[in-house]
Amino acid sequence: MTSRNRSRLGAVVVGVALAVGLGGCSFVTAPPVPFDDREAVAVGTNMDVGEIKIRSLLLVTTGEGQPGRFLGSIFNPTDAAVEVTIADDDDSVTVTVPARDVLGFDEEETVIDSVAEIPGSYTPVTVTAEGVEVEDRIPVVDGSLDWYQPYVPGGS
Known part of the structure; x- marks a missing residue:
């Protein structure tokens, strides 16, 4: 694997991690209290x-x-x-x-x-x-x- 491919792979991994991490915030929002x-x-x-x-x-x-x-x-x-x-x-x-x-x-x-x-x-x-x-x-x-x-x- 070339250095350029490793950089792209690293950027993709970081992007996916951020998307999953930040996307999870919507799952912890509290519903209205009855x-x-x-x-x-x-x-x-x-x-x-x-x-x-x-x-x-x-x-x-x-x-x-x-x-x-x-x-x-x-x-x-x-x-x-x-x-x-x-x-x-x-x-x-x-x-x-x-x-x-x-x-x-x-x-x-x-x-x-x-x-x-x-x-x-x-x-x-x-x-x-x-x-x-x-x-x-x-x-x-x-x-x-x-x-x-x-x-x-x-x-x-």
């Missing part, structure tokens, strides 16, 4: 209350005993609107989540009168929907991180 399989990517707590899915639930407040605003989302995969109640030791709020929809607390301002714990801790809550009740603890944060400042009740 509605029922969405998971939280934030700091808050996740809960499944029957068929209703609570994702990234947390409270933003200025301090213990102060008003607190919920952040997170409620996914309703059912064919009917659902009332969801979130309660702590002394307050509760009820929201309605339309059928096959998502309620985002970043857009739906939902505030309780007082948060029992200081920012940086967890506070117990009970979430009720469709006759199912789930208890868990959710994080309490303040406006010290820039992305929470717009959600501090009464401003930061």
Whole structure:
């Protein structure tokens, strides 16, 4: 084999390797996530209350005993609107989540009168929907991180 043929063969081998290597990228692209399989990517707590899915639930407040605003989302995969109640030791709020929809607390301002714990801790809550009740603890944060400042009740 001549030097010229070896160079051509080398170029062909490199070209084929690049085509196969780069062409494989299309095989690793993730498909869209189905509605029922969405998971939280934030700091808050996740809960499944029957068929209703609570994702990234947390409270933003200025301090213990102060008003607190919920952040997170409620996914309703059912064919009917659902009332969801979130309660702590002394307050509760009820929201309605339309059928096959998502309620985002970043857009739906939902505030309780007082948060029992200081920012940086967890506070117990009970979430009720469709006759199912789930208890868990959710994080309490303040406006010290820039992305929470717009959600501090009464401003930061």
